[in-house]
Amino acid sequence: MSAAPDEVEQPDPKGRVSATDRMTAFSDGVFAIVITLLVIELRVPEYHEGELLTGLLGEGASYLAFVVSFVYIGVLWLNHHALLRLIRGTTLTLSWINLGVLFGAVIIPFPTAVLASAFTHGDTDDQRAAVALYALAAALMSAPWLVFFGYLHRHPALLERRVSPEYVRTQRLRPVTGLILYGLSGLLGWFVSPLLGLIGVIVMITYHAVTSEGLPRWLTRR
Amino acid sequence: MSAAPDEVEQPDPKGRVSATDRMTAFSDGVFAIVITLLVIELRVPEYHEGELLTGLLGEGASYLAFVVSFVYIGVLWLNHHALLRLIRGTTLTLSWINLGVLFGAVIIPFPTAVLASAFTHGDTDDQRAAVALYALAAALMSAPWLVFFGYLHRHPALLERRVSPEYVRTQRLRPVTGLILYGLSGLLGWFVSPLLGLIGVIVMITYHAVTSEGLPRWLTRR
Amino acid sequence: MSAAPDEVEQPDPKGRVSATDRMTAFSDGVFAIVITLLVIELRVPEYHEGELLTGLLGEGASYLAFVVSFVYIGVLWLNHHALLRLIRGTTLTLSWINLGVLFGAVIIPFPTAVLASAFTHGDTDDQRAAVALYALAAALMSAPWLVFFGYLHRHPALLERRVSPEYVRTQRLRPVTGLILYGLSGLLGWFVSPLLGLIGVIVMITYHAVTSEGLPRWLTRR
Amino acid sequence: MSAAPDEVEQPDPKGRVSATDRMTAFSDGVFAIVITLLVIELRVPEYHEGELLTGLLGEGASYLAFVVSFVYIGVLWLNHHALLRLIRGTTLTLSWINLGVLFGAVIIPFPTAVLASAFTHGDTDDQRAAVALYALAAALMSAPWLVFFGYLHRHPALLERRVSPEYVRTQRLRPVTGLILYGLSGLLGWFVSPLLGLIGVIVMITYHAVTSEGLPRWLTRR
Numbered sequence: 001m002s003a004a005p006d007e008v009e010q011p012d013p014k015g016r017v018s019a020t021d022r023m024t025a026f027s028d029g030v031f032a033i034v035i036t037l038l039v040i041e042l043r044v045p046e047y048h049e050g051e052l053l054t055g056l057l058g059e060g061a062s063y064l065a066f067v068v069s070f071v072y073i074g075v076l077w078l079n080h081h082a083l084l085r086l087i088r089g090t091t092l093t094l095s096w097i098n099l100g101v102l103f104g105a106v107i108i109p110f111p112t113a114v115l116a117s118a119f120t121h122g123d124t125d126d127q128r129a130a131v132a133l134y135a136l137a138a139a140l141m142s143a144p145w146l147v148f149f150g151y152l153h154r155h156p157a158l159l160e161r162r163v164s165p166e167y168v169r170t171q172r173l174r175p176v177t178g179l180i181l182y183g184l185s186g187l188l189g190w191f192v193s194p195l196l197g198l199i200g201v202i203v204m205i206t207y208h209a210v211t212s213e214g215l216p217r218w219l220t221r222r
Numbered sequence: 223m224s225a226a227p228d229e230v231e232q233p234d235p236k237g238r239v240s241a242t243d244r245m246t247a248f249s250d251g252v253f254a255i256v257i258t259l260l261v262i263e264l265r266v267p268e269y270h271e272g273e274l275l276t277g278l279l280g281e282g283a284s285y286l287a288f289v290v291s292f293v294y295i296g297v298l299w300l301n302h303h304a305l306l307r308l309i310r311g312t313t314l315t316l317s318w319i320n321l322g323v324l325f326g327a328v329i330i331p332f333p334t335a336v337l338a339s340a341f342t343h344g345d346t347d348d349q350r351a352a353v354a355l356y357a358l359a360a361a362l363m364s365a366p367w368l369v370f371f372g373y374l375h376r377h378p379a380l381l382e383r384r385v386s387p388e389y390v391r392t393q394r395l396r397p398v399t400g401l402i403l404y405g406l407s408g409l410l411g412w413f414v415s416p417l418l419g420l421i422g423v424i425v426m427i428t429y430h431a432v433t434s435e436g437l438p439r440w441l442t443r444r
Numbered sequence: 445m446s447a448a449p450d451e452v453e454q455p456d457p458k459g460r461v462s463a464t465d466r467m468t469a470f471s472d473g474v475f476a477i478v479i480t481l482l483v484i485e486l487r488v489p490e491y492h493e494g495e496l497l498t499g500l501l502g503e504g505a506s507y508l509a510f511v512v513s514f515v516y517i518g519v520l521w522l523n524h525h526a527l528l529r530l531i532r533g534t535t536l537t538l539s540w541i542n543l544g545v546l547f548g549a550v551i552i553p554f555p556t557a558v559l560a561s562a563f564t565h566g567d568t569d570d571q572r573a574a575v576a577l578y579a580l581a582a583a584l585m586s587a588p589w590l591v592f593f594g595y596l597h598r599h600p601a602l603l604e605r606r607v608s609p610e611y612v613r614t615q616r617l618r619p620v621t622g623l624i625l626y627g628l629s630g631l632l633g634w635f636v637s638p639l640l641g642l643i644g645v646i647v648m649i650t651y652h653a654v655t656s657e658g659l660p661r662w663l664t665r666r
Numbered sequence: 667m668s669a670a671p672d673e674v675e676q677p678d679p680k681g682r683v684s685a686t687d688r689m690t691a692f693s694d695g696v697f698a699i700v701i702t703l704l705v706i707e708l709r710v711p712e713y714h715e716g717e718l719l720t721g722l723l724g725e726g727a728s729y730l731a732f733v734v735s736f737v738y739i740g741v742l743w744l745n746h747h748a749l750l751r752l753i754r755g756t757t758l759t760l761s762w763i764n765l766g767v768l769f770g771a772v773i774i775p776f777p778t779a780v781l782a783s784a785f786t787h788g789d790t791d792d793q794r795a796a797v798a799l800y801a802l803a804a805a806l807m808s809a810p811w812l813v814f815f816g817y818l819h820r821h822p823a824l825l826e827r828r829v830s831p832e833y834v835r836t837q838r839l840r841p842v843t844g845l846i847l848y849g850l851s852g853l854l855g856w857f858v859s860p861l862l863g864l865i866g867v868i869v870m871i872t873y874h875a876v877t878s879e880g881l882p883r884w885l886t887r888r
Binding site: 022025026029030033034037040092095096099102103106107109110113114117118121122123125126128129130133 | 690691694695697698699701702703704705706708709710713715716717718719722732736737740743744747875
Binding site for chain 4: 468469472473475476477479480481482483484486487488491493494495496497500510514515518521522525653
């Protein structure tokens with residue numbers, strides 16, 4: 001088939017490199033699903049007749065957690081978009097590292113639900129645990145990104161021609177920053193105040209959203 | 223890779239513009255998931271032996287809410303389809319605006335479930351709250367579309383060659399209309415009668431379905 | 445963009461016809477999601493310590509319902525695959541008819557869950573209602589297919605060149621058969637015996653699976 | 667349409683073979699959804715105020731089951747990726763066999779949830795049943811792969827030109843091994859010790875992950 005998704009039959013001078021098309025499609029699917037699944041955690045509150053509005057207003061924490069996680073997955077998707085544009089092929093190892101990256105995104109609905117529950121039904125101890133869990137998940141999520149960049153740095157043959165290994169090396173700073181700052185937010189939430197920790201997480205996500213390694217910066221480089 | 227989804231390597235005279243392929247695939251995924259997730263809210267009613275049929279018949283409001291929201295998401299998808307056909311590329315800002323558009327679609331199952339619950343188990347106050355919430359969500363959902371058209375109007379370089387900025391400007395009327403009329407339906411539902419508000423919402427969705435900026439009108443313009 | 449998903453810019457002598465690519469992608473997404481969502485209805489049974497196995501064995505009806513519906517959606521997907529291969533473009537009306545076809549697929553998890561519940565926890569009356577509901581859903585699901593073929597028959601310009609309008613007309617027999625035979629199975633289940641009705645439904649799905657308007661027959665026609 | 671997903675109109679000397687594009691897209695969708703749906707089984711534990719952390723720590727078995735199944739579906743996806751690269755077309759029969767392969771992946775969340783439940787709330791008998799169920803599912807899942815390779819071996823015309831029927835024959839060993847070793851793990855879990863059986867399953871998945879018929883080995887063969 002001339003346009004098979006894997007392009008195996010295409011004349012390709014650097015034939016050892018396998019196509020990223022299906023990895024891209026799979027990743028896009030996972031991000032699209034996880035960003036949509038978040039809504040499942042928004043449940044109709046239990047209510048007595050005539051008290052639905054009160055019930056809905058009492059779920060403010062769920063809505064906030066939903067919005068924060070929606071933006072977070074949006075950030076991850078945009079960054080992942082930029083990440084896959086760096087490479088012109090994949091290997092089995094890189095595919096597994098990418099599955100690690102997706103793992104980090106896929107679990108988000110769980111700490112989101114824990115967060116929403118703790119700020120709706122829990123006390124300060126519960127909120128402490130929930131914020132620490134969310135920040136821990138966010139911090140650990142940075143690890144496979146670090147591994148991804150490290151692998152690319154050691155395998156420059158996988159890079160698109162216009163991407164310098166130097167550039168990849170500097171990119172490693174981003175997940176390192178995430179690992180440290182999300183980690184600090186978690187410690188802040190656990191030892192000082194859950195609310196402060198939560199604010200730390202939200203500031204981090206906002207920062208990533210605004211500076212995200214999205215399309216335009218990338219394009220101006222070309 | 224010659225057919226990489228982002229076309230970065232393709233000769234492209236207006237190279238600063240980034241491909242919309244992955245944004246399209248991601249958006250399609252989100253719409254496909256959210257239109258399918260609606261069914262999760264259709265639950266087998268609790269029933270005593272021999273009373274399943276009675277239970278099912280008592281869930282009429284859920285079925286109506288399901289159908290309305292299915293049509294609504296269908297409308298949104300067709301409009302989004304037409305929207306992305308206006309542009310030949312995206313930027314980081316536009317990608318975020320698009321995530322805002324998707325946000326509006328992703329939340330629909332929640333007000334749908336609230337609506338179904340209020341008309342099955344609630345009293346007039348609950349129905350009032352549920353209709354107002356649904357209409358509010360529908361009205362607010364128009365905002366990112368407005369921002370999308372406004373951004374395109376200010377960045378005509380992103381438009382397909384055959385699309386005039388003038389056309390984009392007139393398109394801004396559509397979300398403005400949605401914002402106002404869904405808002406009015408909500409007020410109607412809240413202050414006058416939930417049923418009237420609900421009818422207002424259904425009329426609006428039907429109107430959008432029939433006049434939706436779908437394919438054919440668009441095609442005859444070419 | 446040279447490979448934009450809508451191909452709008454592609455030189456196309458019969459330019460008034462719009463691409464089906466995004467409709468195909470959206471439909472595939474919906475089928476993939478709904479066939480996967482079925483598993484959500486398989487729940488771990490409530491059990492006392494040491495009685496998990498007994499609980500699992502008591503859920504036999506759920507497993508059967510899951511398998512039947514999985515095969516059913518598989519049949520629908522293969523038929524839809526063949527359906528979209530008949531056409532070389534779509535219109536707004538046809539897109540809405542296609543949404544009707546997808547509607548029929550999307551609801552399947554609900555009658556499936558009702559069926560599983562009735563045969564696990566219900567009595568004969570409940571099973572009667574559940575089988576009738578499933579058969580009714582299957583029968584009604586045939587309607588948009590009928591409309592689809594009818595529309596194609598009246599708009600032969602949308603057909604692929606190698607497809608004769610005559611062929612489309614004969615294809616209308618398939619949904620008519622489905623409508624009648626699923627309807628009869630429902631009546632059988634309601635008035636005679638739920639088990640007989642269920643067998644009728646399963647026979648119909650199996651028949652469709654074996655004779656499905658899949659790829660090969662189609663290909664040999666070329 | 668020049669780039670229609672099915673490529674039917676493409677000049678293709680071996681025209682009887684139908685495209686695998688839509689089968690690939692559908693399969694990718696199913697794998698992406700099922701790997702993401704796993705997270706739905708991670709639920710916020712029931713807890714009294716102040717005991718959320720204790721509750722979360724008590725769910726260790728759920729997290730382990732989640733990770734194991736995530737890796738498992740990752741393995742299946744990579745193998746499926748390699749599988750579809752062997753072929754240059756499909757038939758109705760092969761599409762049904764592929765649906766069988768997908769069936770095996772789609773059910774995974776169910777034995778995963780049973781496993782998590784048994785190791786959190788059950789006694790040894792429950793764990794025995796859960797491990798045996800998981801291993802049984804994994805063993806049976808190998809069957810359609812075996813059928814897939816057998817069918818390819820009998821229909822070499824479907825193979826990509828560079829793939830020898832001999833290679834396909836040797837590949838049949840992989841699902842046979844899976845069938846036997848997962849089966850043995852199940853027997854081990856049932857008759858000897860649930861923990862030993864579980865370890866057997868995890869070892870098998872790890873082994874498959876490390877040796878998975880992924881991209882690179884495949885590429886070096888070219």
